[in-house]
Amino acid sequence: MQVTTLCLGALVFGEATGYEINKMFEDGPFSHFLDASYGSIYPALTRLTDEGLVTCKAEPQEKRPDKKVYSLTEKGRRSLGEALQQTLAPDKFRSEFLFAVLFAHLLPRSRVRTLVDQRLAAMKEKVEQMTDPDEDDTPGMDFARQYGLAVYTASIDFLENNRHLIEEIATEEEVHV
Amino acid sequence: MQVTTLCLGALVFGEATGYEINKMFEDGPFSHFLDASYGSIYPALTRLTDEGLVTCKAEPQEKRPDKKVYSLTEKGRRSLGEALQQTLAPDKFRSEFLFAVLFAHLLPRSRVRTLVDQRLAAMKEKVEQMTDPDEDDTPGMDFARQYGLAVYTASIDFLENNRHLIEEIATEEEVHV
DNA sequence: CCCTTCATATATAGGCCCGATATATCGTTC
DNA sequence: GAACGATATATCGGGCCTATATATGAAGGG
Numbered sequence: 001m002q003v004t005t006l007c008l009g010a011l012v013f014g015e016a017t018g019y020e021i022n023k024m025f026e027d028g029p030f031s032h033f034l035d036a037s038y039g040s041i042y043p044a045l046t047r048l049t050d051e052g053l054v055t056c057k058a059e060p061q062e063k064r065p066d067k068k069v070y071s072l073t074e075k076g077r078r079s080l081g082e083a084l085q086q087t088l089a090p091d092k093f094r095s096e097f098l099f100a101v102l103f104a105h106l107l108p109r110s111r112v113r114t115l116v117d118q119r120l121a122a123m124k125e126k127v128e129q130m131t132d133p134d135e136d137d138t139p140g141m142d143f144a145r146q147y148g149l150a151v152y153t154a155s156i157d158f159l160e161n162n163r164h165l166i167e168e169i170a171t172e173e174e175v176h177v
Numbered sequence: 178m179q180v181t182t183l184c185l186g187a188l189v190f191g192e193a194t195g196y197e198i199n200k201m202f203e204d205g206p207f208s209h210f211l212d213a214s215y216g217s218i219y220p221a222l223t224r225l226t227d228e229g230l231v232t233c234k235a236e237p238q239e240k241r242p243d244k245k246v247y248s249l250t251e252k253g254r255r256s257l258g259e260a261l262q263q264t265l266a267p268d269k270f271r272s273e274f275l276f277a278v279l280f281a282h283l284l285p286r287s288r289v290r291t292l293v294d295q296r297l298a299a300m301k302e303k304v305e306q307m308t309d310p311d312e313d314d315t316p317g318m319d320f321a322r323q324y325g326l327a328v329y330t331a332s333i334d335f336l337e338n339n340r341h342l343i344e345e346i347a348t349e350e351e352v353h354v
Numbered sequence: 355c356c357c358t359t360c361a362t363a364t365a366t367a368g369g370c371c372c373g374a375t376a377t378a379t380c381g382t383t384c
Numbered sequence: 385g386a387a388c389g390a391t392a393t394a395t396c397g398g399g400c401c402t403a404t405a406t407a408t409g410a411a412g413g414g
Contacts, residue, residue: 001273002399009276012283019363029279033272040400042365067363084284088273088292090299095210096178096265098324099186102206102317103261106189111262122267139346140279147275147335154331158324169316179370196392217371219394242378242393 001089003040004048006030008072008080011054013138015071018042029141032130032148045070053079101166109170116163120156127152178266180217181225183207185249185257188231190315192248195219206318209307209325222247230256278343286347293340297333304329 010021010030018041025036036044045068048054053076059067072080097119104112130145130152137145187198187207195218202213213221222245225231230253236244249257274296281289307322307329314322 001276006276009279012280017363018365030276033270033275035269035271035401037401038365039367039402043399061363080280081283084277084280085288088277088295091270091272091274091296092212093210093268093270093328094212095268097268098210098321099178099183099207100261100265101320102186102315103189103257104317104320105315106258107261115265118265119268138279138282140281140343143278143281143339143343144275146339147332150331150335151270151328154327155324158327162320162323166317166320194392195394212372214372215394216373216396220371238392242391244392 001083003036003044004053005080005083006034006036007041007044007048007070008053008076008083011070011072011076012080015069017067017069018045021045021070029137029144032126033144048076052076104166105169105171107170109167109172112167112170113163116159116167120159123152123156123159127156178260179221180213181221181230182257182260183211183213184218184221184225184247185230185253185260188247188249188253189257192246194244194246195222198222198247206314206321209303210321225253229253281343282346282348284347286344286349289344289347293336293344297336300329300333300336304333 006025007021010016010024013029016024018038022036022038022041024030025034025041030036045054045056049056049070053073054070055073056068056070059069061067097115100107100115101112127149130148133142133145183202184198187193187201190206193201195215199213199215199218201207202211202218207213222231222233226233226247230250231247232250233245233247236246238244274292277284277292278289304326307325310319310322
């Protein structure tokens with residue numbers, strides 16, 4: 001699924017600028033399970049406009065670049081619907097943390113501890129972000145939020161209960177350099 | 178973290194060909210939390226050879242392309258160690274399934290049910306794959322495997338217990354096309 | 355009161371990476 | 385015997401991320 005399709009999805013929730021769509025991926029409702037950035041969003045919106053899947057009205061602003069507000073067309077809505085009928089890519093999880101863990105026996109114990117602490121902190125922050133529902137969350141967003149909470153909670157529990165396993169196999173602290 | 182670094186990591190477990198490294202990402206110990214494919218692995222190995230981080234010995238084969246077996250050099254091992262001291266990228270999760278769920282209210286109920294069923298089946302297959310430890314697993318691999326099990330189990334539980342939430346908001350089955 | 359930082363807002367260039375494809379052969383299954 | 389999958393390397397096209405450029409107002413710290 002390409003960024004163009006993700007942008008169509010973003011616009012289902014109302015008209016938006018490229019800047020606002022980017023925020024949806026950075027902090028907003030998409031941030032927990034999708035990503036896309038300026039380098040793909042702006043070209044995607046141009047392509048979508050060319051194909052008639054979105055419309056663009058430029059709102060002139062003084063001393064700022066024109067704000068380009070995009071809205072979904074009927075054709076765009078249909079196109080999203082079709083994309084959601086296609087086979088979806090399987091969920092994908094990428095973790096450099098687990099990659100590093102594979103080499104725990106080659107790393108100093110302090111480093112392994114730091115890695116676990118950082119991972120735990122990051123996940124706890126995510127949990128805090130996701131704990132309070134937003135008023136205007138759609139039921140789908142609410143489901144995704146709770147799904148995320150369940151997964152992060154399980155991850156935190158596992159890490160806290162099993163971190164000793166990898167910390168034990170790490171290399172002893174060296175007294176001399 | 179680039180594919181070159183991931184290849185260095187793969188070679189810590191012993192010498193290997195590009196083909197075998199690819200398998201580590203496709204079915205092997207890396208498959209649950211990393212990905213890389215031929216299009217990046219082969220060029221990476223060439224670059225690593227040029228930089229002296231790995232060595233390559235060609236094993237001639239009859240009626241087959243030469244098998245190129247790569248091994249880590251001392252320089253390569255140090256390079257991996259340094260990479261593991263750098264700040265690691267945060268874990269990333271990408272789910273087209275959750276994207277689709279955001280639009281559950283626009284989809285026919287049968288489609289939503291299919292999506293959930295497929296997701297559950299995929300995760301249960303993962304769990305089965307990960308349940309039995311391999312003899313020659315390193316402790317790090319074992320940890321990663323158990324971590325994965327904990328997360329997938331929690332995901333499955335959540336989905337089974339909450340699927341009704343999104344199935345209820347889906348569009349009623351249409352009797353007429 | 356100034357300076358830095360952050361937020362708003364669009365856009366592109368460089369480089370990395372995935373997916374598909376090409377080539378060649380053998381073993382297994384239908 | 386036909387089709388398919390595994391073994392094995394390699395490249396091309398296109399998509400995407402990171403960093404950067406440009407411009408300004410608001411807010412906060414010193």
